[in-house]
Amino acid sequence: MNSFLTFSNDNIWYEIWPELALVLGAVIVLSMDLFSKRERGFPSMAGPFAIFFQGLLFSFHLFDYLAWHPTFDRTTFSGMLSQGFKGDVMRSFFLLSSFLVSILGHRYLKANLLRVGEFHHLTMLATGGLMLLCQSDHFLMLFVSLETVALCFYSLVAYDRESPKSLEAGIKYLVFGALSSSLLLFGIVLLYGVGANPEVWGARFTGHESMDPLSFSYLHTFLAENPDHLLLRAGVVLVLSGMAFKIGAAPFQIWVPDVYHGSPMPVTAFLAVSSKAAGFFVLLNLVQGPFGGISDFLLPLLGFIATFTIFFGNLAACAQRNVKRMLGLSGVAHAGYLLVAIMASMLFPGDSDRAVWVLFFYLFVYMTASFSVFGIMGLARTSEESEHDFSNYCNLAEKRPWMAFVLVCGISSLAGIPPFAGFISKVLLISVAYEAELYFSLAAMIIGVVISIFYYFGWIREICFKPDKLHDDDSLPVDPWETVTTSGFVKIVLISLTMASIVFGLWQAPFGNSF
Amino acid sequence: MNFDQIILLGSIFIPALASIVLFLEICKSDKIAKKIAYFSFGFPFISGILLFLRFDNSLEGYDFVVLFSRTGLQELNIHFHLGLNGISSPLFAMAGIVGMGAGITAIHSGVDRLRLYLALLLFMQSGLMGLFASIDLFFYYLFHEFALIPTFIMIGIWGSRDRKSIALELTIYLTLGALVSLGGLIALNVLVDAPNFDFPSLSRAVSELGMESSVQSNIFGLLLFGFGILVALFPFHTWAPRGYDAAPTSVSMLHAGVLKKFGLYGLIQIASPLLPDGAMFWSPLLLWLALGNVLFVGLVAVSQSNLKSMIGYGSVMHMGYCFLGIAVCSSLGAGSAVMLMVAHGLSVSLMFMLAHNLYTRTGTFEMDDMGGMASKTPLLACFFIAATLATIGLPGFGNFWGEFGVFLSLGEQTQHRLFLFLAALGIIISAIFGLRAVAKIFFGSASEAHSSRKKNNQISDLSFFEMIPAGIILASLLFLGLWPVVVSQRVDREIQTRFESQDRTYFSQTTPPCCPPEQESLDLNSSLPSKEKFLSNPEY
Amino acid sequence: MNLLDLLFFFFSSLAAGGGLLMVVSKHPVPAALFMILSLVGVASLFVLLEAFFLAILQILVYAGAVMVLFLFIIMLLDVGPDGGKASKIRILSGFAGAVAVGLIIVLLLHFSQQSGFGLSSNAWPEINADSFVNGSNLTFSTSVKNFGYGLFTKYMLPLQVAGFLLLAAMVGVIILSKKFRIKKP
Amino acid sequence: MEKIAFCILLLPLLSALVTLLFMRRKGNVASLLSVATSGGILFFALILILGSGVEDFAWDTTWFKIAEWELRFGFLVDGPARLLLFVVAFVGCLIHIFSLGYMSDDLAKSRYFGGLSIFMFSMLGITLADNLIMIFIFWELVGFSSYLLIAHYFSSKEAAQASKKAFIANRIGDFGFLIGIVLTFWTFGTVNLVELSDLAEFDPELLSTILCLALACGFIGKSAQFPLHVWLPDAMAGPTPVSALIHAATMVAAGIFLLVRIDFLFTNEASNLLAVLGASMGLYAGFCALVQRDIKKILAYSTLSQLGYMAAAFGMGVPGIALFHLMTHAFFKALMFLGSGSVIHACHHEQDIFNYGGLRKKMPFTGITFLVGVLAISGVNFLSGYFSKDAILLVAYNLNPPVFVILYLGAILTALYMFRLYFITFEGMPRSSDADAARESPSIMTIPLLILAVFSIFGGYHSLYPQSIAGVIIDDLEFAAQLPNHLWMIVLGTFAWLAGGLGAKYLYFDSKRTDPLESKAPSFFKLCSSKLFFDEIYGFYIQRIQDPFARFLEVLELLLISGLLVKGSAGVAGMMALISKACYVGRIHAYGFWFVVGTLGFLFYASGFLGN
């Protein structure tokens, strides 16, 4: 039994203190809500505490891991986790995004009279899961943390239980999430089965007895030795399909607009940013880790997925009038662009770091832009929360100039228009793709960006330009912007997000040495 | 940092700053806003001319160089690198002049939300100045986009009929062009991997690398069609007349006059000299497309009855000459294209301005509804005729040199003579539509619609603030026409070094122009071509 | 073919047949019962594979808890059979689904067949009760103790995460089900 | 020397700029300034002509340079240049003075005189230029100033149309000229006239008919020769002094001047073609002139005819005689135009000759000087026209008999229509109240008439001219003098003008308000009036071919490029968008199929069936 002791000694809990702290915070938030005296009109402190706590944690994490003590690659928890600088960057990313979700959520919950504590609790749990997910080095760990995140998201999507749309989105997300995790699991099982019994399945490998067949490192060498093994290939593509669901890549993108449409605005943002980013990071881990040996097999498939995703996302978004659906589909298109970066990282001569950093930068930019867009959208008081039509934004620029400014900057950044950071990220992406000689995907990307101008600019047009004629029909919709009030804090956050996307569009020095 | 560098930076950043100040509505009164706008349009104007005059022609390459290397993209070899050379300094000055004209027109145009209008226009101006001052290709592109974005917004807000759909069409079209050319630039950056992403280091690296011609032609193709869409090359030109038709005047002026030169500038400054084999590869196709610009679009311009679209089509037509100059792949062609770009920028913006002035008087752009304006507005007529004649390439105005040079360059090779013949038909076509417009608008007697309108409000001649910008631009055109050597010597020097390799390639393929054996007996001061080429070419 | 093989075929047909009947039965209650049948079949297969603990878990968790929950909900909501007539589109889509899924199964079987079918000489090696750990690898064991050791040492972190997963599920269920006193003004 | 040349060139430019910039509302000052300028030009021109002697003078400096194309701004003052310089400066000065009177009651005097100054600048530029591109530049500029001046009465539709027509016709000619210049540049490597002549002499192989015909297009456009002659009669819509200066004496003659300048480039075929072309123009224009009612149009057609004579002379290889005729023609045609101007001025802008009559008695001075012009152009012995025209006829008789026949018929016609003009206008009785009320013009208008009349009489005596001008003429005249059949030519020439004059006397003297020819030979009259349908053909081309074609292209653009290419791709994208939108039916089982299909596809890919 001493051998179990070595496993036990490998569990150094200190190394995941941010996750632990986050989970602790989540529990505190839940209990604060439990013991608050709401019936006496005393407002719950759970929201402000969650925001403050996550902000603190983020800044602490940012400085501790990225500035002062960058982590070097190491594997802990008996091979469950592998930590490194890139993982730390992603952890900071998730913390920041969760912080922003909490801010958006705070407002949203107050406006819709929903439970506060549980929302922040689930957000924080999900973030903890995401942070572990992007560090996992083992399929079991990957599965468990993925499911934790997924379960949190199922609840969050259906959070507004008064709204049938929210519930419907929840059930859709749940069904397809479960379906895709089954696919993922089947893939993992195939990999495991062949990896654990190479001789039964006619695969070449000898030293398997002492290696964990679920760990990434084992599978990397194993797959590299058996690139033509059909069951392994089937396992790989099934795992890939599970990840494709997460990032919303074709043909597993179909759930995206419906779920985005129905879920509460902050959750949509959370889904669009964190969940997708996690999917990409895991995919990156996979293609560089276990699937690193069979990239020749994966690349055509990924190329096809990327192209199809770009076209489908952009074209379907063109036909949308509902802004949330449109953003969902544009997110699909962005997933396609990012897949090109993933492919580039597989192809990169020498080291793949540049492509990875481009991916990170793109995700970061996507986050700033998405949150500013969703933030403004969350402010609108539409008759029904999920129904954001283009027409709601008619002539916003004159009604609420600063909101229009933030929104337009966000959209432009998403569209990749200079001087916003979205442009630089696209430039970097194109340059990386060119270096990796992915000409076909590059062409698809360029065409996709051009198509995307149609709907992004269509929205900007709605915001900035005066209507040709005023509504002459009697059923004049209620102006969703009339009664909007914003706290200074939200304003500051949104403006600083906008500033970030402008500043990083013009000056990338903080990232400079990474590209 | 010396005086020149400061005003170079100032000419880019003062409009940008002013734009931000106006945009944030720091000043609440239109009066102060106008003063700010005057200053910040005036600064690039003066500094453009000043820098043009102070340009050290004896210097090889760039003058007034400013370099900031820590932009964050230094790992991609991208630095903030500004400076002017012989090709860019006249264009820089032209941008300043046209900007001044557009600015004054805008300030006195009396649009609603004037401050926003001025802010966007100033932003555009900043981008335009930066575009021509950038040595680094990335920032060159970035500044172009800076200038492009306000175009869309301004068309959308202040445009005329169909503004929304036109703004959208324009955006998609130009984004396509911009992205394709961006792809080309990135390809160049990646393939060459020079220490800097600017012209001199790229050309140095290319000459060391010796790019394969198939690679060259691929990249050149990207750049050609990307830039071509931005410059309205023949089958991709339909956005231009529609866009100019819808855009507010100042935007039309700046876009048609200056911004559209971006692509040509890119082709002349970057694509052709760096990728001579690529240029050769695409040359036959480009010749036909450019001919399409000249003849097809020219004839379409003939059938226009709307003044503004006629000017739009006309400007697209003349872009064809620039493309022809580029397509012949010689320094003469390219240099003439530069001359034509400068002059065309001035003349077409003048045309748009005057069309706007006509519109404020008659309330229409339909030429059939005007007539006999010359008796009421002699000064406007005078300016308009001058501008028209400048556009159609009358000597005495700058355009002539460019057009004639292009024709001359087309004549160099026997296989281009057919194009010479067809392209020269353009001078007749442009005369037809230009003079028809003049005759319809200014000559004859007033049309019924017009005279009934005239009864209601008295039509006045150009006011002082309308005359000043027109006068400035016209004076520059005349200066360029009467004393071209000031510009041409700058262009010449730069273009010769750029196109050295192309001239040589071409020359080795064709028979030399006749050269009598006893050259000494002749007066060699005159323009005997190719003497230097004989010396420089080892095959002879 | 010995007894175990026969049992395998029996239980596997139980599992598969139960599953199939579950999928095709019109009314949800028999479906749930068929599902239980299938789950029991699977549990029996676990026994055949000497994974006794998992077999018990299968019965307890699935058949005992999950399916009871299902039945409970079916009763609670009083769900009837699928309504409406079998329209052409439904039949067509059912057929298409069957064909597509059948293709998936066939493909998987094909893969399985392609990869060394018949090399089964040592398919079920003897369990060595003495070795627990082999490198970073846990050795298969029938004992619950080793199972527990594995969970609480090597898989400590996933186990804790699974705990929070259950917490999240619980919170989710609560917010979906509990009536709150917040009233909309 | 170059300073004087610069003075000549820049003086009118300066005057034009000053006028246009500062004197838009001070017409009188502007007119005086302009006249003073023309005086200055004449002064400097005389200095240049007399001062340089017979030596050619050349000077240049860099004007423009890109790559191989170095354009030098240079002067070449040689024989032809001096001759034209004299004509331009002299006739120009007189016409300026005449304009003072003619335009005295015009409202836009400053525009008029500004235009004249621009014209003088451009015309002098052509005269002095030392290379083809410079000539081309000023060539276009004279076209521009002609455009401006024709459009002086812009509110009339005719003037608007005529100015446009003139410019475009000139542009068509310039199109050929331009191509010719480009070909010259690349064939010879230079466009400098001196170098060109050296090279052409050195290597005759370089000459080609196409090249020189392309260059001759410039001449055809500017001198309004076939087939671009249609603009000149219409150009009479401008003020009469302008017609005198630009469309009779100088600008149209610049075409001949150009030919003379590049005559070394011409091959025999090209020369012969030009000779035939010119001769037939001489005849054709004569017939046209015969039936015109507008006094200025008659003169315009006669100008065309005389230009044809010059072209014929050039084509027959005697450019000196062409220049000689250019000069004499400048005198008497300017005289007649100014005379007609005086008449028009007196008759309140009535231009129909059948509304005149008996004006010799009303305005005797004008009448007599006009008669001098008529006699001179008809080739009455020992007047200026006699010398130049008969020299051409003589050469033609000896060298090219067919051309001679045409030219001789033209000569008879010339006398006929000129006398017709004279008789109908000045003899008989006044046929309208305007004519009845006409009075002699002021002396500021008659003095130029007088001077021109003197030159029309004595201009043919080349020995009277200083050697620096006459030098260029003399060679060819001496060549002509050595030709046989001299006496026979004198007889034929005399017969020609006598026949014409008597015919006119018989037909037109004291006629009524209708053209007697119309009633006597209606079909002939109709044929002549139709001008061989050139205007109709061009009109047909423009209205039925060019404009519909342009519209067709516009439609093509809308359909193909804007429609198919742009809208089409947008439509395809839109359709795809709708299709992908239709995927979102909102049902779980429908979405499930995506998963099934996706999984199947992935597995298929993994199976390698798809070929990897």
Next chain:
Amino acid sequence: MELVTPHHFLALGALLFGIGFFGVVVRRNLLLVLMSLELMLNGVNVALVSFSRAGLNLDGSLFVFFIMTVAAAEVALGLALLVALYKRRQSVFSEDMSLLRN
């Protein structure tokens, strides 16, 4: 077991997985959809345990433990969602859940 090999277990797993998949795609009743999802997971479990046994590797069996946990949690949440939906729409059929569409 002599005749039966891991292949058979994999085949059975694939069959159960496929049947479940089929159920997810064709069944309108969301309760049955959830059950089908469970069936898919069971297919996975069967294969996993057999591989674990064949490879003498406990990790697979431990994985099954986690899968069961997750499945139970998912079902619980799914049923809660269904109940909440049923309260609002009086139906558990997927045709009635198509508010979110174009």
